[in-house]
Amino acid sequence: MTDDLDRLKAALKAAEPAPDPARKAEALARAMAEFDRVQGMADVRRPMSSRPEGAGFWTGVTAMFSKLTSRAALAGTASVAVVGLGVILIAPYGQRPDAPPALKIDEAATAPATVPATPPAPQETAVAVGPAAEGTAGGAAPAEAAGQAAVTAAAPDTAPEAVADQASRSLAASDGSADSSAGMLLAEEPMVAEQEAPAAEYSAAPPAGALTRAVPGRSRVATEAAPGILPMAAPPPVADTLAMPLPAPDTEAFPEADRNPLKITAEEPVSTFSVDVDTASYAVVRSSLNAGYLPPPEAVRIEEMVNYFPYAWPAPGEGEGPFRTTVSVAETPWNPGTRLVTLALKGRMPAVEDRPPLNLVFLVDTSGSMQDANKLPLLKQSLRLMLPELRPEDQVAIVAYAGSAGVMLAPTAATEREAISAALDRLEAGGSTAGQEGLALAYTVARKMAGEGEVTRVLLATDGDFNVGVSDPEELKRYVERERQSGTYLSVLGFGRGNLDDATMQALAQNGNGTAAYIDTLNEARKVLVDELSGALFPIANDVKVQIEWNPATVAEYRLIGYETRALAREDFSNDRVDAGEIGAGHTVTAIYEITPVGSPARATEPLRYGASAEAPEPAETAPAGFADELGFLRLRYKEPGSATSTLVQTPIITEGPDGGAEARFAAAIAGFGQLLTDAPMLGDWGWDEAIRLASENRGEDPFGYRAEAVNLMRLAQSLSR
Amino acid sequence: METPDEALALAAAGGDREAFAALLSRHYDRILRLAWRLLGSPAEAEDLTQDLCIALPAKLGGFRGQARFTTWLHRVVVNAAHDRRRRAATRAKAADGWGDWEVARRAADDAAAEAAGWLHRAMGALPDDLRDTVALVLGEEMTHREAGEILGVSEGTVSWRMSEVKKHLRTIAAAEGMA
Numbered sequence: 067m068t069d070d071l072d073r074l075k076a077a078l079k080a081a082e083p084a085p086d087p088a089r090k091a092e093a094l095a096r097a098m099a100e101f102d103r104v105q106g107m108a109d110v111r112r113p114m115s116s117r118p119e120g121a122g123f124w125t126g127v128t129a130m131f132s133k134l135t136s137r138a139a140l141a142g143t144a145s146v147a148v149v150g151l152g153v154i155l156i157a158p159y160g161q162r163p164d165a166p167p168a169l170k171i172d173e174a175a176t177a178p179a180t181v182p183a184t185p186p187a188p189q190e191t192a193v194a195v196g197p198a199a200e201g202t203a204g205g206a207a208p209a210e211a212a213g214q215a216a217v218t219a220a221a222p223d224t225a226p227e228a229v230a231d232q233a234s235r236s237l238a239a240s241d242g243s244a245d246s247s248a249g250m251l252l253a254e255e256p257m258v259a260e261q262e263a264p265a266a267e268y269s270a271a272p273p274a275g276a277l278t279r280a281v282p283g284r285s286r287v288a289t290e291a292a293p294g295i296l297p298m299a300a301p302p303p304v305a306d307t308l309a310m311p312l313p314a315p316d317t318e319a320f321p322e323a324d325r326n327p328l329k330i331t332a333e334e335p336v337s338t339f340s341v342d343v344d345t346a347s348y349a350v351v352r353s354s355l356n357a358g359y360l361p362p363p364e365a366v367r368i369e370e371m372v373n374y375f376p377y378a379w380p381a382p383g384e385g386e387g388p389f390r391t392t393v394s395v396a397e398t399p400w401n402p403g404t405r406l407v408t409l410a411l412k413g414r415m416p417a418v419e420d421r422p423p424l425n426l427v428f429l430v431d432t433s434g435s436m437q438d439a440n441k442l443p444l445l446k447q448s449l450r451l452m453l454p455e456l457r458p459e460d461q462v463a464i465v466a467y468a469g470s471a472g473v474m475l476a477p478t479a480a481t482e483r484e485a486i487s488a489a490l491d492r493l494e495a496g497g498s499t500a501g502q503e504g505l506a507l508a509y510t511v512a513r514k515m516a517g518e519g520e521v522t523r524v525l526l527a528t529d530g531d532f533n534v535g536v537s538d539p540e541e542l543k544r545y546v547e548r549e550r551q552s553g554t555y556l557s558v559l560g561f562g563r564g565n566l567d568d569a570t571m572q573a574l575a576q577n578g579n580g581t582a583a584y585i586d587t588l589n590e591a592r593k594v595l596v597d598e599l600s601g602a603l604f605p606i607a608n609d610v611k612v613q614i615e616w617n618p619a620t621v622a623e624y625r626l627i628g629y630e631t632r633a634l635a636r637e638d639f640s641n642d643r644v645d646a647g648e649i650g651a652g653h654t655v656t657a658i659y660e661i662t663p664v665g666s667p668a669r670a671t672e673p674l675r676y677g678a679s680a681e682a683p684e685p686a687e688t689a690p691a692g693f694a695d696e697l698g699f700l701r702l703r704y705k706e707p708g709s710a711t712s713t714l715v716q717t718p719i720i721t722e723g724p725d726g727g728a729e730a731r732f733a734a735a736i737a738g739f740g741q742l743l744t745d746a747p748m749l750g751d752w753g754w755d756e757a758i759r760l761a762s763e764n765r766g767e768d769p770f771g772y773r774a775e776a777v778n779l780m781r782l783a784q785s786l787s788r
Numbered sequence: 789m790e791t792p793d794e795a796l797a798l799a800a801a802g803g804d805r806e807a808f809a810a811l812l813s814r815h816y817d818r819i820l821r822l823a824w825r826l827l828g829s830p831a832e833a834e835d836l837t838q839d840l841c842i843a844l845p846a847k848l849g850g851f852r853g854q855a856r857f858t859t860w861l862h863r864v865v866v867n868a869a870h871d872r873r874r875r876a877a878t879r880a881k882a883a884d885g886w887g888d889w890e891v892a893r894r895a896a897d898d899a900a901a902e903a904a905g906w907l908h909r910a911m912g913a914l915p916d917d918l919r920d921t922v923a924l925v926l927g928e929e930m931t932h933r934e935a936g937e938i939l940g941v942s943e944g945t946v947s948w949r950m951s952e953v954k955k956h957l958r959t960i961a962a963a964e965g966m967a
Contacts, residue, residue, distance in 0.1 A: 078922075
């Protein structure tokens, strides 16, 4: 009888069609184009790191329901009462995704700095809300939560069965995982109860702009992803195909934020933002360019590119504050009619010997996705590089998280390098990621290690794939924030590409008073973990906020280059409860404004003829006496580590200030680089050639070659963008 | 030595363009052959293969390196073929390649026509699940365990299906013997 099978086999082999070369070439070419599109993620918008609290409410309720399906959680009567509240509130929110998308962008476009949408929560509520104030930091942030709700709502309409199927399956998946981690959830119950309540308050004034905007954003993802994968990709909803991995059209997530628009001084003279010492974006851009493609525009955060480089700004002298501010005014390379105001902060570098003992918990992601050479192996090498920098009184612990979290190395003195190294060797990739369980364990270990006068920090190393278990980003953020208040900070090291969840990394680091760095090479690991170890781990000023009031008599228009994800509302500046960025030992922070002086031919808007706020035709006459030589007024707030109240530093910005020299020009070149990568229209004819020349002429001393590398990257980007 | 598929796939998933190109050109023919065995029509197979090529960049993110790349790829192809078949079924029954006798008649010479005719009769007589099993076990020369892994059924089910295939072939042989 096998004869029949052999005959069939032979016949099958004999009749095999030869591939048609033309069709093959076509298929391969189209596949490559698709590959570029997927990698470029051309149009997929992502939420930015800080999301409005009100919008997180929906996920909160969903998460709550999934938790309550577990028997354990039902035990708490308090939480049952909260559910009652939740149920009532679902209705208005549930309908939100159907709201007409017409209201969307306009409101958001003007929002980043001003954020009138900030819920009119009086101070009192802010106290109760706590994390809610956090939400307002990114006023215009589209809401991930609402977006997700929208996907489920939009999928059946907009995309054929494939998407709906996928959505329902992922819902099912999250149900299951909620159960599996029930034990941990139980422990968190009080926290949930506490936090859902303020959310209810919030619903009285939902940030409507943010919500409606998130809806079109996300549902577009659903519809766009669908045609891309539809032809064949959708797994048929047949039971025996469940084994196949779900299509993953795009698993990298970058924060979404519109570029800062031009502001008219007369209408909106005050600009407020939080400092940012992260450098992750530059490394992501570099890894993209070195791989031969232009980075997706939303991966480019200009301030992180500018701040990647060390600058020789003057350091604070004895008896001065923790950092020194330098403001310079120079010509704009890309527009002769405007000026660049460069604001630089240089942190004090305390003597290394004086630093307090350090307790480090390495929280290592060992999920299956971490097994690539540029992930777990690079991570191990990186952490080994760091060990010699530690001192005998420092302590190290290692916690791994994957399917199950575990302490791989109990707190150990940093001198026992062998033991630490052996523990690193034992880390192996496998299993899925349950980020929060690992985080909880890491914090528990960190609390045990903490001592008086010591610095305790959790160093999370991950490819950013927090996708299994309780992974509500809002909840994670709140958790990190609570731990921050108890004195344990969190820094995030990103590894690898493919499913880098940049948005979550950013959110975690920002809320944990830490930095987010992306490590793509061992050299980068050296820069982050060895050269900048002290800066990354020892904060010298917390919650550093910058506010500039521009003088309408001298400045017609202004534009902050970068810092989109760091915009603060004007009133947040003096509200010490609103979190902001930290400056570490020796850090430099550089921010650049492009301003259009009054009377400049480069002015893009016409002055108003009517209205009290319109500037007078002769500004010099109407300007308050003595202010005609000031471009604006700079206010800085920061908190000394451990202090809850902020210190205010103020200084005017003089029209004829110093020009900042080569350092400012190099920063401008990098700002130009970032803008070229994002197709910013402000540059006019100024292009790659000019940017490369400017950067290369102002490389300065550049002892480690970082600036030379940047010039090479710019040349690479120039070739790729042709 | 050639870079293993798995390494290429992970590199491609991580954004390595060259790795993706290498992987695709290495496996294009394999995908096409399997698609043809599953669908029966060379034209349909070409279409399916092209669609798959375009879908692969997005799907590669789902390859975690836990399975062999070829196993994963086979599964993707089989699922895609199922899907196409399902949609074709709602359009018209005639789209089923193995059931399409026209294809056989176009063969060059009589012997080839005879062989192709028999192949089409044999494959056309098989229900979809048996045909898929044949495509993997006979076409790809897989073990029953491997085929089961891809089809999402047990090894025993594959063995049982192959014995069913034999029964079908015997029925055809009997019918031809009588003619």
